[in-house]
Amino acid sequence: MKIDTGVAPTPDGRAARWEEHNIQRRRALVEEAVRAIRAHGPAIGMDEIAAQSGTSKTVLYRHFGDKAGLYQAVVESVHDFILRKLPLADAESFEPRELVRNLADAYLAVVERDRNLYLFVASRPAGETPVDDPVFTITTRIGNEVSAAFRAWLHREGLDEEPANTWGHGAVGFIWAVADRWILTNLRRPRAEVVDYIDRLFTPAFDAQRRS
Incomplete structure (x- = not known):
């Protein structure tokens, strides 16, 4: 029989660290997007934002879904x-x-x-x-x-x-x-x-x- 000790299960440390990493990475990408917009103007595209961020559009889409998602984050x-x-x-x-x-x-x-x-x-x-x-x-x-x-x-x-x-x-x-x-x-x-x-x-x- 399983005994309830009243202690919540310990969260997976790796999952928590990965989630924090994603939050920090997303925040950094938003900051780079802001810099790119300031430099290139409001009509900037995802290619220019990706170049400013030193990454690829694939990474941006993974974190924000699409341009609308990145726009909302900005x-x-x-x-x-x-x-x-x-x-x-x-x-x-x-x-x-x-x-x-x-x-x-x-x-x-x-x-x-x-x-x-x-x-x-x-x-x-x-x-x-x-x-x-x-x-x-x-x-x-x-x-x-x-x-x-x-x-x-x-x-x-x-x-x-x-x-x-x-x-x-x-x-x-x-x-x-x-x-x-x-x-x-x-x-x-x-x-x-x-x-x-x-x-x-x-x-x-x-x-x-x-x-x-």
């Missing part, structure tokens, strides 16, 4: 990078004007530094594999954070908190639309000037809440 990496660069950690302690201005400046700085990468992420690959809309995904995540910050501010001011969600997602959507247009104009105006235009639009609206 999108996730870029989203994590953008979120780290945005002033969201202490967002609830900011005044709305300060948050929108800092958010706009940080987001436009990412676009300015990594235009090729931004355009790559914003262009979903055509094919049979369905891919989530990367813009909707990242703006929703940021919008949720900004909405929470606006709600905290409205609560501190003793104001109706109901508009917070509309304002938060609206502000983020506006900043994204400005960034997208800024790219189309080849970053014609300086970033500081574009951020100032955004500030001049939103500040009177926030100030008006205290007077209403």
Whole structure:
């Protein structure tokens, strides 16, 4: 008769090491893909990415399935990078004007530094594999954070908190639309000037809440 000792079976060490190796290898391939996109532009193909990575397309397909899989991995990496660069950690302690201005400046700085990468992420690959809309995904995540910050501010001011969600997602959507247009104009105006235009639009609206 088998006796239950209450001790879980020891996992296969080799399998765990192999899984960790695959995770590390996949992460390294994504990093190389990002470098290739920065160097060659958003229309880059799998051959160029493979060459940048010092590997073959077969290896890329083994780790990511197809170009859509690699694209999704790059999108996730870029989203994590953008979120780290945005002033969201202490967002609830900011005044709305300060948050929108800092958010706009940080987001436009990412676009300015990594235009090729931004355009790559914003262009979903055509094919049979369905891919989530990367813009909707990242703006929703940021919008949720900004909405929470606006709600905290409205609560501190003793104001109706109901508009917070509309304002938060609206502000983020506006900043994204400005960034997208800024790219189309080849970053014609300086970033500081574009951020100032955004500030001049939103500040009177926030100030008006205290007077209403």
